[in-house]
Amino acid sequence: MKLISKSRFLEYLTCPKDAWFRLHMPKLDEFVVSATEQNIMDQGNIVEEYAKRLKIFSGFVPAFTEGEVKEVKRSEVLVRENVAVIYQPTFIVDGYIIRCDFIVWNAETLKYDLYEVKATNSLKDKDRPHDHISDITFQSIVLEKYGIDIGKKFIVHLNSEYVRGNELDVENLFVVEDCTEKVSDKKDVVAQQMQKAKEYLGQEKEPADGCKCNFYGRSRHCATFKRSHPEIPEYSVHDLSRIGLSPDKLVELVEKKTYLLHEIDDTSDLSVTQQNQIHTHKTNEEIIDIKEIAKILDGYTYPLYFFDYETFAPAIPAYKGYKPYQRIPIQFSLHIIDKKGGDLRHVEYLHQENSDPSVVVAKKLEEYIDPVGTILAWNDSFEKGVTKEIGERLPQYEPVVTRICEQMHDLMDIFSQQHYVHKDFKGKASIEKVMNVLLPEMTYDDLPYTGNAVGYVWWQDIVNEDKEPNERAKKLNLLLEYCKQDTFVMVEIFKILENIVNKNLK
Numbered sequence: 001m002k003l004i005s006k007s008r009f010l011e012y013l014t015c016p017k018d019a020w021f022r023l024h025m026p027k028l029d030e031f032v033v034s035a036t037e038q039n040i041m042d043q044g045n046i047v048e049e050y051a052k053r054l055k056i057f058s059g060f061v062p063a064f065t066e067g068e069v070k071e072v073k074r075s076e077v078l079v080r081e082n083v084a085v086i087y088q089p090t091f092i093v094d095g096y097i098i099r100c101d102f103i104v105w106n107a108e109t110l111k112y113d114l115y116e117v118k119a120t121n122s123l124k125d126k127d128r129p130h131d132h133i134s135d136i137t138f139q140s141i142v143l144e145k146y147g148i149d150i151g152k153k154f155i156v157h158l159n160s161e162y163v164r165g166n167e168l169d170v171e172n173l174f175v176v177e178d179c180t181e182k183v184s185d186k187k188d189v190v191a192q193q194m195q196k197a198k199e200y201l202g203q204e205k206e207p208a209d210g211c212k213c214n215f216y217g218r219s220r221h222c223a224t225f226k227r228s229h230p231e232i233p234e235y236s237v238h239d240l241s242r243i244g245l246s247p248d249k250l251v252e253l254v255e256k257k258t259y260l261l262h263e264i265d266d267t268s269d270l271s272v273t274q275q276n277q278i279h280t281h282k283t284n285e286e287i288i289d290i291k292e293i294a295k296i297l298d299g300y301t302y303p304l305y306f307f308d309y310e311t312f313a314p315a316i317p318a319y320k321g322y323k324p325y326q327r328i329p330i331q332f333s334l335h336i337i338d339k340k341g342g343d344l345r346h347v348e349y350l351h352q353e354n355s356d357p358s359v360v361v362a363k364k365l366e367e368y369i370d371p372v373g374t375i376l377a378w379n380d381s382f383e384k385g386v387t388k389e390i391g392e393r394l395p396q397y398e399p400v401v402t403r404i405c406e407q408m409h410d411l412m413d414i415f416s417q418q419h420y421v422h423k424d425f426k427g428k429a430s431i432e433k434v435m436n437v438l439l440p441e442m443t444y445d446d447l448p449y450t451g452n453a454v455g456y457v458w459w460q461d462i463v464n465e466d467k468e469p470n471e472r473a474k475k476l477n478l479l480l481e482y483c484k485q486d487t488f489v490m491v492e493i494f495k496i497l498e499n500i501v502n503k504n505l506k
């Protein structure tokens with residue numbers, strides 16, 4: 001029988017079927033780790049490295065060695081020798097396997113205390129799958145089964161209020177929370193869940209039941225959804241915009257086996273966005289509210305600035321003034337049209353040294369963006385948020401960032417507010433969906449860039465003088481190209497909208 005690790009158990013709490021696939025068929029294509037997932041894992045490992053510097057763990061002895069069995073033996077020896085701080089002790093008992101973060105000998109209670117390090121900004125003790133209390137309770141039950149009487153149970157997580165000074169203060173970066181009582185309150189429930197997990201995950205053949213996501217919207221579906229529900233098409237009622245907020249309607253449709261959008265007869269109890277999504281799908285007609293689009297465009301003032309940031313939010317604050325997971329604005333792109341019908345020009349900035357870019361970014365924005373004019377972003381809450389944070393770090397730039405935020409408008413509004421709906425937007429208003437429909441000749445395919453996580457890794461290479469110069473230059477150009485393309489796409493979409501208005505109203 002395959003051993004059940006803490007990860008599999010927590011996955012089981014979220015979804016038994018998914019946990020079964022991961023335990024029995026870990027090599028499925030669906031489980032190939034994405035760049036975002038890899039980044040989350042990397043951040044977790046980095047946080048653990050910093051946690052090792054905490055005074056409570058000083059002098060720790062690592063238990064890991066090659067192979068599970070050897071690791072268990074070594075852990076056992078270290079415990080028998082009463083080593084004060086043991087890092088990653090591993091134990092196997094009763095079909096379960098755990099690798100704890102730290103166990104620390106408590107000279108008062110004459111027991112080991114258990115410490116679990118988490119790369120989160122909070123305790124996550126709400127009673128839901130993947131909460132940290134279930135996690136540490138699982139470990140303490142396994143330790144108990146193994147014959148190790150654990151005293152206190154602690155979660156060590158990041159301190160969301162911590163602001164980095166010149167140096168990183170590790171003792172203040174982390175919060176150590178005593179969860180002993182919470183663990184004991186949860187112990188019986190988790191013990192029962194562990195037993196059920198063992199029975200379910202112990203099935204050698206794929207369980208026929210277990211995947212209930214056919215009653216939930218697409219965002220809830222995991223990568224193996226299609227294996228359990230081959231009857232549900234790629235584009236289905238599960239893709240109706242925000243259908244997760246109308247669970248009764250989705251259940252009704254699924255129970256009637258109404259999977260395709262054009263099979264939905266009664267749309268009266270659906271939202272306007274959902275109705276539009278279905279209508280455009282059925283009729284193959286666009287919805288374009290020219291008057292509303294014209295009103296929005298008329299509200300813009302020249303010069304027009306098409307603006308986009310690239311940021312990264314590391315768990316460990318990299319520079320003075322940053323909190324855990326606060327966004328570092330490593331670059332921006334700005335396309336500018338100075339007057340109606342005027343030429344397009346482009347400016348950009350990519351920070352090329354290993355330091356906080358905030359001051360240079362604030363100065364450049366002040367230099368490039370006049371106090372008169374409209375700044376257009378796509379989903380502007382992101383750009384506004386990053387800009388506001390610059391002002392919080394640099395009070396001398398507060399007036400500049402405030403006026404920049406005030407000048408900012410969201411070009412996406414035209415699409416998210418349903419003034420322009422195309423069946424192939426599929427109920428969404430992301431720049432990619434809109435670009436694919438309105439600018440089919442444009443693509444990101446020749447830019448091998450898969451999001452912020454990769455961007456930050458590249459940026460770290462760019463600012464690292466020990467890296468090979470050609471490689472650094474290549475990554476620099478790709479990052480510039482990618483960000484430039486984002487704002488160029490916005491310009492082209494704006495022009496299309498302007499043309500539609502001009503043709504029909506002027």
Ligand code: SF4
Pocket residue numbers: 015016017018210211212213220221222223224225228
């Ligand atoms: S689609 Fe949902 S219910 Fe099905 S296996 Fe994935 S998470 Fe579980």
